[in-house]
Amino acid sequence: MHTNKVQEVFNEPSCGHNQSKSDHDRKKGCTKLSKPGQAAGGCAFDGAKIALQPIVDAVHLVHGPIACEGNSWDNRSAASSGSDLYRTSYTTDISELDVIYGGEKRLFKAISQAVSSHHPPAIFVYQTCVPALIGDDVEAVCQLASEKFGLPVIPVDAPGFVGGKNLGNKLAGEALLDHVIGTMEPAYTTPTDVNIIGEYNLSGELWQVKPLLDRIGIRIASVMTGDGRYQEIASSHRARASMLVCSKAMINIARKMEERYQIPFFEGSFYGISDMSQSLRDMATLLVSRGAPADLLDRTEAVIKEEEALAWKGIYGFRKELEGKKALLITGGVKSWSVVSALQEAGLVVVGTSVKKSTGEDKERIKEIIGDDAHMIDSMTPGEMYQMLKEAKADILMAGGRSQFVALKAKVPFLDVNQERNYAFAGYKGMVTLIGEIHRAMTNPIWQTLKKAAPWERIGDLPKTSSVGSLR
Amino acid sequence: MSQNEGVKSAVPDRPASVNPLKMSQPLGAALAFLGTAGCMPIFHGSQGCTSFGLVLLGRHFKESIPLQTTAMTEVSSTLGGGDSVHEAILNILKKGVPELVAVMSTGLTETKGEDIVGDIALFRKRHPEWNELPVVSASTPDFKGGFEDGYAEAVVRILEELVPKGTTPKVPGLVNVLAGSHLTVADLDEIRRILTSFGLTPVILPDLSRSLDGTIPEKFEAKSMGGTTLSEIRSMGSAEFTLVIGESLRRAGEVLLSGNDVPLYVVKHLRGLLAVDDFLFLVSNLSRRPIPALFHRERSRLEDAMLDCHFHLGGKKVVVASEPDLTLDLCQFLSSMGMTVVAAILPQVSKVREWLSPFVSNVMIGDLSDLEEQAARHNADLLVTHAHGRQASERLEIPLLRTGFPIFDRLGVAHEVHVGYVGSMQSLFRIANVFLSLKRDLTPQTWYPEESGSTDDLTVVDDRIQPPIVPAFRVAEERGSK
Numbered sequence: 026m027h028t029n030k031v032q033e034v035f036n037e038p039s040c041g042h043n044q045s046k047s048d049h050d051r052k053k054g055c056t057k058l059s060k061p062g063q064a065a066g067g068c069a070f071d072g073a074k075i076a077l078q079p080i081v082d083a084v085h086l087v088h089g090p091i092a093c094e095g096n097s098w099d100n101r102s103a104a105s106s107g108s109d110l111y112r113t114s115y116t117t118d119i120s121e122l123d124v125i126y127g128g129e130k131r132l133f134k135a136i137s138q139a140v141s142s143h144h145p146p147a148i149f150v151y152q153t154c155v156p157a158l159i160g161d162d163v164e165a166v167c168q169l170a171s172e173k174f175g176l177p178v179i180p181v182d183a184p185g186f187v188g189g190k191n192l193g194n195k196l197a198g199e200a201l202l203d204h205v206i207g208t209m210e211p212a213y214t215t216p217t218d219v220n221i222i223g224e225y226n227l228s229g230e231l232w233q234v235k236p237l238l239d240r241i242g243i244r245i246a247s248v249m250t251g252d253g254r255y256q257e258i259a260s261s262h263r264a265r266a267s268m269l270v271c272s273k274a275m276i277n278i279a280r281k282m283e284e285r286y287q288i289p290f291f292e293g294s295f296y297g298i299s300d301m302s303q304s305l306r307d308m309a310t311l312l313v314s315r316g317a318p319a320d321l322l323d324r325t326e327a328v329i330k331e332e333e334a335l336a337w338k339g340i341y342g343f344r345k346e347l348e349g350k351k352a353l354l355i356t357g358g359v360k361s362w363s364v365v366s367a368l369q370e371a372g373l374v375v376v377g378t379s380v381k382k383s384t385g386e387d388k389e390r391i392k393e394i395i396g397d398d399a400h401m402i403d404s405m406t407p408g409e410m411y412q413m414l415k416e417a418k419a420d421i422l423m424a425g426g427r428s429q430f431v432a433l434k435a436k437v438p439f440l441d442v443n444q445e446r447n448y449a450f451a452g453y454k455g456m457v458t459l460i461g462e463i464h465r466a467m468t469n470p471i472w473q474t475l476k477k478a479a480p481w482e483r484i485g486d487l488p489k490t491s492s493v494g495s496l497r
Numbered sequence: 498m499s500q501n502e503g504v505k506s507a508v509p510d511r512p513a514s515v516n517p518l519k520m521s522q523p524l525g526a527a528l529a530f531l532g533t534a535g536c537m538p539i540f541h542g543s544q545g546c547t548s549f550g551l552v553l554l555g556r557h558f559k560e561s562i563p564l565q566t567t568a569m570t571e572v573s574s575t576l577g578g579g580d581s582v583h584e585a586i587l588n589i590l591k592k593g594v595p596e597l598v599a600v601m602s603t604g605l606t607e608t609k610g611e612d613i614v615g616d617i618a619l620f621r622k623r624h625p626e627w628n629e630l631p632v633v634s635a636s637t638p639d640f641k642g643g644f645e646d647g648y649a650e651a652v653v654r655i656l657e658e659l660v661p662k663g664t665t666p667k668v669p670g671l672v673n674v675l676a677g678s679h680l681t682v683a684d685l686d687e688i689r690r691i692l693t694s695f696g697l698t699p700v701i702l703p704d705l706s707r708s709l710d711g712t713i714p715e716k717f718e719a720k721s722m723g724g725t726t727l728s729e730i731r732s733m734g735s736a737e738f739t740l741v742i743g744e745s746l747r748r749a750g751e752v753l754l755s756g757n758d759v760p761l762y763v764v765k766h767l768r769g770l771l772a773v774d775d776f777l778f779l780v781s782n783l784s785r786r787p788i789p790a791l792f793h794r795e796r797s798r799l800e801d802a803m804l805d806c807h808f809h810l811g812g813k814k815v816v817v818a819s820e821p822d823l824t825l826d827l828c829q830f831l832s833s834m835g836m837t838v839v840a841a842i843l844p845q846v847s848k849v850r851e852w853l854s855p856f857v858s859n860v861m862i863g864d865l866s867d868l869e870e871q872a873a874r875h876n877a878d879l880l881v882t883h884a885h886g887r888q889a890s891e892r893l894e895i896p897l898l899r900t901g902f903p904i905f906d907r908l909g910v911a912h913e914v915h916v917g918y919v920g921s922m923q924s925l926f927r928i929a930n931v932f933l934s935l936k937r938d939l940t941p942q943t944w945y946p947e948e949s950g951s952t953d954d955l956t957v958v959d960d961r962i963q964p965p966i967v968p969a970f971r972v973a974e975e976r977g978s979k
Contacts, residue, residue, distance in 0.1 A: 102937075104937075104939045106940060106941050229939035229940075229941075229943055229944075232939070232940070232941045232942070232944055232945075233944045235941060236941070236942075236944065236945035237945075252941075433801070433804040434801075434804075436800075436804070447808075449939075449944075452944075454944045454945075455944075465811050465812045465835075466807075466808075466811065468811075468835070469807050469811040469834070469835035470832070470833055470834070471803045471804070471807050471833070471835060474770050474771060474803070475770075475800055475803065475804075477770070477771060477774065479774065479793070480774040480775070480777045480778040480781065480788055481777075481781075481787065481788040481792075483774075483778055
């Protein structure tokens with residue numbers, strides 16, 4: 026059963042990356058199999074949890090030993106405008122005896138406990154490696170619990186060993202498709218209802234976008250899954266259009282909703298000013314083609330014009346101190362070029378950017394924007410990164426949290442631009458925040474301080490600095 | 498001390514001090530005397546002068562505080578308080594003999610014009626049996642200066658009275674440390690550790706690390722439980738050099754320079770990478786010994802702490818209000834971490850004021866209402882002051898980093914270390930953790946506040962409302978039927 030599901034999500038017809046592969050490569054899957062001893066990154070369970078946990082009013086119950094949930098809970102900054110239930114950690118914390126006798130009963134009781142203490146609209150149950158290995162039938166337990174307690178109990182069958190984080194994202198999408206989407210009806214609908222798929226509202230980023238949609242007159246029918254509510258997602262099949270935000274993560278949801286419910290989708294990004302504007306345009310255009318009033322386009326252009334002007338003005342304000350500074354941009358994200366133009370507007374020189382997950386088209390655009398000199402980095406070991414920073418080939422590293430300590434140990438400013446970050450970088454406001462954060466990091470006086478020689482390396486007589494007063 | 502030191506509007510022109518930052522001179526002097534061994538400090542004033550000071554010191558240190566009073570009355574205030582001083586000393590001696598008696602004046606007795614020095618001379622004449630008892634007086638009017646000034650005055654007077662004058666042979670490795678009122682018990686331990694690691698023998702005056710450090714004594718005595726001993730103080734004239742920690746004690750260092758020819762070095766900062774670098778370099782030169790290897794690792798740890806903390810500190814706006822030496826230390830340290838000190842408030846005039854300009858443009862003599870006003874005006878991210886800042890912190894909803902004296906609503910403050918590489922690192926963590934402990938209040942209106950209330954055209958999604966239940970297992974059938 027797993028094999029089928031996994032093969033199915035690998036064979037994603039809407040994925041350009043996937044379609045450009047040979048049959049043989051496609052069969053191998055879209056995530057490179059991790060090699061023992063050189064693996065980095067999360068497992069499928071991690072990916073599934075990341076994708077679904079932003080549904081804030083549900084209970085998220087992890088069936089497994091303590092490591093899976095105990096070591097990872099409350100580690101993301103997905104924000105909620107309502108319930109905090111999603112941050113309450115539930116795990117069956119299975120023991121040796123459960124491994125011997127099976128953990129199904131414990132799981133059933135755990136579900137019962139969650140129902141009686143919170144009466145949530147739904148419970149997501151995450152399968153992990155150990156119960157998968159011993160053959161706990163999570164699906165059957167969930168079905169039984171659903172009947173018994175009268176609420177949706179959704180099995181998320183993505184144990185860690187089936188693959189990486191990206192696969193887990195997709196399997197989470199499958200769980201939504203199989204068990205959630207289309208199970209409820211919305212209270213009402215409008216001609217501008219959209220689903221936003223693959224947006225997790227990390228650090229509240231959705232809220233850097235949503236007010237603009239409100240202003241334009243576009244109604245968010247559901248977000249999958251940032252600041253999500255179970256009911257919204259369950260009734261999302263009545264929306265007029267979908268936007269697919271992080272293209273590689275939940276493309277299966279967008280495509281299958283198009284097939285099942287005839288909801289067209291477009292791919293877009295909220296990162297970078299031009300991308301943001303393009304996404305708003307595409308969204309309005311798609312909605313108009315589906316019967317929304319035509320003046321939606323005018324309203325969209327008006328908002329774009331106003332917000333772009335404000336953002337460029339904000340970014341330009343940092344130019345004086347950032348002019349000519351060299352930035353190295355290593356993101357796990359797909360379209361690193363989408364922030365490059367903002368960096369350039371602030372006067373930064375992008376000396377290198379990662380292209381690991383970029384398509385050929387992406388690479389062309391990078392060349393277009395930063396020219397041929399741009400260092401396109403396919404992959405870079407921490408050692409190489411350290412060396413590059415140490416040799417002052419870059420003044421700031423913008424990368425994921427994992428690279429943070431590489432930069433810091435090289436005593437070079439660092440900005441976290443991946444998903445564990447603390448600041449919201451989406452939309453127009455977010456891009457100004459991003460440049461502001463670069464400015465804040467680079468202008469900190471500690472970088473000068475840290476270059477100073479230790480006192481035991483000093484030559485000469487007594488100090489003349491202000492910290493020691495007059496010598497008598 | 499001159500009142501205005503050429504600085505315009507050095508003193509606020511408001512008639513009332515609102516939520517005062519300032520504390521009185523006798524209180525500071527009492528703290529200094531409590532750092533000498535077996536001392537019994539006496540406030541020459543009404544009994545309230547003592548009890549307020551005693552209670553405040555007790556609330557900060559959570560220790561019993563030996564502090565007596567001459568209990569001036571209406572009559573003795575009018576006719577003269579000399580007899581009250583004698584009576585106070587004799588009554589104290591009845592209960593046990595302290596190693597040092599300290600008599601501080603107060604606002605009351607200074608206004609009256611009491612002659613404490615004369616009174617003590619008269620006591621010597623009348624009671625020759627107590628000739629061996631050291632008695633030190635200090636002139637600490639409540640209406641002039643403040644806590645730090647009183648503390649400094651006490652240290653000056655201890656050195657003037659108890660260190661024999663004259664140039665004596667230097668004792669190799671003996672160094673004096675005049676410890677400012679901004680240092681904690683743990684700071685003194687750290688300074689001692691640093692100096693002894695260079696093979697030096699420090700005499701720390703006052704030494705609160707041996708009196709108000711919270712040890713449980715074998716027996717209870719109404720005098721300070723420890724501190725710098727008389728013999729240590731008397732040996733200070735034969736030290737190789739004096740390290741003065743804090744500008745306020747420069748005068749005290751000069752007593753040993755002029756009286757005993759001991760050179761002095763005033764250390765303004767002992768917190769922050771470069772400050773500690775300079776200090777170690779200085780001590781290395783003075784002791785003619787290399788910097789011990791143990792500091793290599795400590796320095797590296799501090800560097801790493803700076804890197805880890807700068808994310809949370811850079812760009813943050815701070816208002817600092819504390820005694821001058823501590824303010825200078827804080828402003829230099831905080832701005833070295835990329836924080837912006839938007840205002841610094843001193844309780845009273847000090848020479849330190851002019852040195853603050855590289856770190857903060859807005860320096861004023863004021864009170865905690867100024868702190869509150871400045872913090873609100875500049876939209877500050879952090880208040881740094883003593884525990885009385887808590888009301889402003891609550892009203893403004895701006896976090897408070899408690900520092901200095903008094904801190905009566907937190908435990909263990911005497912054991913927090915701020916100096917050296919280790920103390921700098923701990924300070925950074927304390928400040929950064931204040932920011933980390935704040936609740937992140939993100940809402941749909943965070944970035945576009947004017948758009949608030951526009952949620953009415955959305956699906957009614959209230960977490961309290963239970964959605965209609967469609968069991969998951971029925972989904973497949975429904976899909977089939979569509």
